[in-house]
Every structure is written in C-alpha cells, then in structure tokens.
Amino acid sequence: MTLRLLSAFVALAFCSAQAEDHRLESLLLLPEPKIMRNSLSFFPEGAELTVLTPAKELKETPWVMPYRPDEFKQLGLSVETFAERAKKAADKRLATLKPELIKNAEGQVAYAVYRSDQPLMASLLVAPSLPAIFEKLFGDEIWVALPDRHSLFVFPARPEAIEEFAADLEQRYLSDTRAASPEIFAIKKGGVPKVVASFLE
Structure with a gap:
C-alpha cells in the first residue's frame, strides 16, 4: 500500500470513528407553541404562548421529536429531573458554539x-x-x-x-x-x- 493510499485510509477511518462517536441528544427541552404541548410540557415563567417539552434528537427528519408519555416513563425520571439534566446538556452544546x-x-x-x-x-x-x-x-x-x-x-x-x-x-x-x-x-x-x-x- 502506498503512503498516499495509507493516509487516505487513515483519514477515512478517523472520519468514520467521529461519526460513530456522535451521540444523539436525548435530553432536550424543546420550546414550542402552546398548541403543540403534551402532558409532559410546562410553561416557562411568565409565558402564555410557549411551552417547554421534553424531547430527543433523531437521526433523520424531523431531527427532533417530543417524547411520548410512555417513552418518557421508561426513562425513570420526573419532568423536573429531566429539565435539570437538559439544562446541563444545553450548556455543553453551547460551549461548542460561537454566535x-x-x-x-x-x-x-x-x-x-x-x-x-x-x-x-x-x-x-x-x-x-x-x-x-x-x-x-x-x-x-x-x-x-x-x-x-x-x-x-x-x-x-x-x-x-x-x-x-x-x-x-x-x-x-x-x-x-x-x-x-x-x-x-x-x-x-x-x-x-x-x-x-x-x-x-
């Protein structure tokens, strides 16, 4: 194997490993219009038109999906505990971004x-x-x-x-x-x- 081919192989393997390392976010508080709320949604302080809904990231469109009540129950978390963990997860994402x-x-x-x-x-x-x-x-x-x-x-x-x-x-x-x-x-x-x-x- 030539050096050029070896380098290309290593680069491809690295990119594949990076893709596999990406974990879909399972701790999201999704802001959405109140008409979209479900039994897990709650209003932020002072809100009349907006709710925050526990949600998860998907691999394909629509990319984000609110939890169904039966799915959420399997997490073994209260909405309050989920919200606190979602805040920490949001902080981690924010730290990787530049406005x-x-x-x-x-x-x-x-x-x-x-x-x-x-x-x-x-x-x-x-x-x-x-x-x-x-x-x-x-x-x-x-x-x-x-x-x-x-x-x-x-x-x-x-x-x-x-x-x-x-x-x-x-x-x-x-x-x-x-x-x-x-x-x-x-x-x-x-x-x-x-x-x-x-x-x-």
Whole structure:
C-alpha cells in the first residue's frame, strides 16, 4: 500500500470513528407553541404562548421529536429531573458554539445569533451559561428570541434593541412549520428565562 493510499485510509477511518462517536441528544427541552404541548410540557415563567417539552434528537427528519408519555416513563425520571439534566446538556452544546455578532451602522454589536441547519438552537434557551457569555457585550441581563428551532437571537435588554427586528422575527415564526416561540425571554446570570414581551402584533 502506498503512503498516499495509507493516509487516505487513515483519514477515512478517523472520519468514520467521529461519526460513530456522535451521540444523539436525548435530553432536550424543546420550546414550542402552546398548541403543540403534551402532558409532559410546562410553561416557562411568565409565558402564555410557549411551552417547554421534553424531547430527543433523531437521526433523520424531523431531527427532533417530543417524547411520548410512555417513552418518557421508561426513562425513570420526573419532568423536573429531566429539565435539570437538559439544562446541563444545553450548556455543553453551547460551549461548542460561537454566535454570529451583528453590528449596526456605528459598528456596535446590535445583537448576536446562533444558527444551524439542525433544529437544536432554540433549546439553548435553558443553558444556564447563556447570560454570562454576553455579559461584557450587553450587561447582566439579555433578551432572547427564538422564532424557530434553527435560530436563537440574543439582544441587549432594551425594547428599542428589538423593535427594529420584530417584523422579521414575526415572519420567521409565522412562516416556519417548526416554529418555536413568539415571546421574548429575559435572562439574568443565575436566573431562569422569564417572558417579558412578544414580537407578534
């Protein structure tokens, strides 16, 4: 076997091993419209239009699926325990990601966004470390919007910071078959997401 062929073989084997190492996430809190809720779903603090539902990642479309009550029972966990573990899992995913920073005409960061083809971004809402990541940019409180499962927007905690983008957020929410939430969540370091507004007119 030539050196070139040997190198290609090793690279292929490494890629295959990496693919096998990827574990599907079984601890997700999926934000979704309340009309989609099931018996395991619960409302975040202050929410009227959004629920968090225990869910798992799939290998194929739709990529994320809420647990059926009978499946969830087999986990041997309460919803509260599942939620705490899902927060830790979200923190681990968040630590591997970098947000895109969007600047205004003055060169200041107007907002940040996490995007992905995979529908796990909205579930980062519950990651405890999320506010700390943006503390230097936006202060000790952030406002978060998640119109669909593929994106999570982070803004400074000011109404005017979101007003310019409200129409775009609304369009994303209304046009996506995998919508997440029409509500705006405030999060402080050490706190939990709390709904403060909605971008729906």
